[in-house]
Amino acid sequence: MNDWRGRSLGTRETTHDETRAILYALAVGAPASALDLVFEKNLRVLPTFALTLAQWAPDELGPAGAFDMSTAVHGSQRLRVRKPLPSAGTVEMRARVGEVWDKGRAAVFEVVVESDYFDATWSIFAPGEGGFGGERGPSSQRRPSTEPDRTLTLRTTGNQAALYRLLGDRHHMHIDPEAAKAAGMPRPFMHGLCTLAAVTLPIAEAHERHPAALSELDGRFASPVFPGDELTIETWSDDGAILFEASVDDRTVLSGGRAVFA
Incomplete structure (x- = not known):
């Protein structure tokens, strides 16, 4: 599994228009009254829209032979925004495998996508791929001990x-x-x-x-x-x-x- 760490998954350009950005906002629950999210006039793009543009990268890993796609699951997600996405335009991305953590009975593959607009990391939980002697990686964030605000x-x-x-x-x-x-x-x-x-x-x-x-x-x-x-x-x-x-x-x-x- 250590052979996967740092492996390039290539580059890709994706092009989107205002319609796609608006469809995304509606799909994740933006109401019609949120005009700057669903109306092309003065449109602002939700930053999480970037994750649909970069979905190709984690989808590359299974067919490449890293794990069984029928049992692997999306464990967690990280997004860091560099600058706002345009309402329409082309985004160039590069992807690689980051860390591969050994959880014993499973491995966790981190797929890192970088662009001028955002950095995103998918953590893919792959049962049956652990036990290769690697580091376990960080523990999951615990629930705060205080009452919620x-x-x-x-x-x-x-x-x-x-x-x-x-x-x-x-x-x-x-x-x-x-x-x-x-x-x-x-x-x-x-x-x-x-x-x-x-x-x-x-x-x-x-x-x-x-x-x-x-x-x-x-x-x-x-x-x-x-x-x-x-x-x-x-x-x-x-x-x-x-x-x-x-x-x-x-x-x-x-x-x-x-x-x-x-």
């Missing part, structure tokens, strides 16, 4: 996964009931990146920030969210950052969350 509610919509997959992640398990059952799920479920982006909207509003001003974002995908689920989001202020967790009923779905708004 705010408790928010977010209701996902029944068509949210169907909309989000139009941005590029066309894995069948998010739309096809049979594919979801084959993946061990009772029905199609939300993309983790859609859920992570969606929670930044009420967090920004509650903390009197603009969601397009997001500059840093981290989150771990603890369990799946299904379209129509209602999320409870708890937040803590932490030296300029906002820590958060999200749950459905008593089941944690996002943990180790951290957001910074410029």
Whole structure:
């Protein structure tokens, strides 16, 4: 597995227009009243839109033979914003495998994508690929021991996964009931990146920030969210950052969350 560390995944240019940026905002839950997110006049692009542009990079790793794509899962995500994305234009990206952590029965592959606009890191949990004698890597961020500053509610919509997959992640398990059952799920479920982006909207509003001003974002995908689920989001202020967790009923779905708004 150490042979994968630092391996280049190549470069790619992606071109987007205003329609794609607006579709993204709607797919992650922006309301029609948020005109600067859904109307081409004075449009601001949500920073998490970058993750749809860079999705090609983690998708390269499985076919390259790093792990079994049928069992690997997206464990966590990091985003660091360098400058705002244009409402329309071309973004050049370069990707590589960062660290490969040995968790014993599994390995965690970090896929790093860099551009002039953002840096993003996918952590892919690959069962059966551990035990190669590598370092375990950092532990997951623990829930704060204090009571949350705010408790928010977010209701996902029944068509949210169907909309989000139009941005590029066309894995069948998010739309096809049979594919979801084959993946061990009772029905199609939300993309983790859609859920992570969606929670930044009420967090920004509650903390009197603009969601397009997001500059840093981290989150771990603890369990799946299904379209129509209602999320409870708890937040803590932490030296300029906002820590958060999200749950459905008593089941944690996002943990180790951290957001910074410029």
